[in-house]
Amino acid sequence: MSLINQLFRFATGVLFIFSGLVKLNDPVGTQIKLEEYFEVFSTDFASFFHYLIPLALPLAVVLCVAEVILGVALLLQYRMRLTMWALLLLISFFTFLTFYSAYFNKVTDCGCFGDAIPLDPWESFTKDVVLLIMIVVLFVQRNRLRPALPSRAAQVVVGGATVLSLALALYAINYLPPIDFRPYKIGNNLPQLMESSAPLQYQYVMVKNGKEEVFDQYPTDTTYKYKDMILINPEALPKITDYQVWNDQGDFTQETFQGKKLLIVVQNLEHTDVESYTKINQLVGGLPADVKPMVITSVNPEAFEIFRHEVQLALPYYFADATVLKAMIRSNPGLMLLEDGVVRGKWHYHTIPSPDELTAQL
Template identity: 40%
Template sequence: MGKIVVSIARILVGVLFIISGLIKLNDPVGFSFKLEEYFSPSVLNLEFLAPYALAIAIFLVIFETVLGVMLLVGFKRKFTVWSLLLMIIFFTFLTFYSAYFNKVTDCGCFGDAIKLTPWESFFKDVALLLLILILFFKRVYINKFSFAGFATFLAIIFCSGYAYYVYNHLPVVDFRPYKIGVNIIEGMEVPEGAPEAVYQYDWKFNVNGEEKIISTEGDYPTVDGEFIDVQTTLLQEGYEPPIHDFTMELNGTDYTSEIMEWDKVLVVVSRNIEEANTKGLTAIMEVVKEARSKGYKIIGLSASNEEQLAPFKEKYQLNFDFYFCDLTTVKTIIRSNPAILELQKGTITQKLHFKDAHDFEFEN
């Protein structure tokens, strides 16, 4: 019976670690953004780690994936189960902290492929912890395959090569709402009959010198007393469209609807112009010049303000308007800084890392 239980736990944990690791390995830059969120002052207050978020992210996703392989093939079982146990203890603490204090609304366990609420992430980690404890105390039943070492070596080589590729290009599989083929306007629409958010309002009044609280789901109560305060609690989340935070603003005016009607738009995207790769800006400007000669409208999209943009616009001849968009949204749209985006009446038709700028396909 012990061997059967261990075998089941081994398969479940190994496969889950590999799936989780590969999903994040597909987008290590996105996972690094999630780590930066955890390192922020409002969460763990580990700002000194923020500059190393990408390196930590790449190491963690490779290590997570390789550990799953090592468990399945039985390689270095003592090291493997100890590593699994320490990782899951840390992540269980992290997800509980995020859920209890409502610090990070999405743990990033499965990247953008599978969204889990903080409490779902915590209970998932608790289940994994129980399975790993079984493996830890019954590791004698974890048999080693003859090809275990070779399989582990191949896993390390594959994961390292894959991480290098997606970092220097873009994720091979795009799970985000801004993938190629998506129409941004359609992505922002709320279907008719979609569930709306339900809130509870706790109204506080002073009635004849005594504090009285009346709860409603929105209506202002009829009370013969002096209003003091109101507290709002979300009872049920409503439908949220896949794209809900996209804007293109210039000088305080939102031009999103207008730009979404344009044909042949080349968008130069930079989440933070001061951190943009300078060689990338040069490469992209070569594409911009050709695109302009072919009748494309050229615009920029960034979370940087005009003061930050000015010296770069002058140095790299970025002679087009940059529209403002929220930093988190720009990070979500495309992982490269800078990057190229092509829009056709609001539909994303091309997305390119600056290293692939020369692959931009012009419309005949």
């Protein structure tokens, strides 16, 4: 039993630390996921959850920091009574969320490991069930787990993990995620990611005389009835499927991939940093002639027309899906520099570059 305890303790602690750190790298991504859950719960359970939406970001930070702290405490076998109760409650909550998402197909990606390791709902639920089993075993055996370090030393390690976790979260919120796991990261060729990396291959499920058969090619025998089609190389699917830019004059998606473009992303007006538009205007005024600025937003035209006059943003503007803009950059407003569709630079509104700093990325 001692060997099983140590194996479960190590696996659970490492998974919690990894999960927490990956999400702390991008707390805004976890915020977006929590907002999805609150929207669903406000419809399915009670309107109370709708009032938690403005608190999604601080709740995301607290949950992710708690994952790291509990993982570290478990590895150190520090204050096991409190640690095991907290782990049991947390994994029970996560297991309910992932089961609800999977069974009712409500939130198609739980965000358990952020964007680093995307899991579908049933994969997330299976992972949480395994963790729940391990934590229950450890919970029952908690009195046999002795501290790995003296109390004062363990307090220093746990305290240090708390401070570092909070520092990582604050950095990612006020600047950009240190590691960008999204397909819009610097260096990526967006037009290429919008295409399949290889020809898509399918198998065809056909029925004849009540029996199912699978074919690599669609059968010419007309006595077979089609039932389903299975993609056998899903890894070849496009990594970007929903990027589209338009205005009332038509589609401008390909226009964003031609030459050097500075995309000024305005996700919404409620949470945009108004003061940063002064610096953005100064930047735009100093751009070289071959860098064309374009504003992309999901705000309705009437409201944005009023807003852009208020902040003197005298630039052509286009529209895109709100979810796409959140995926492109975790900043509102945010800047993306493209050269022939390749992402050359990304800036949070706290780090708006000078014209020379921007063009140095080209």
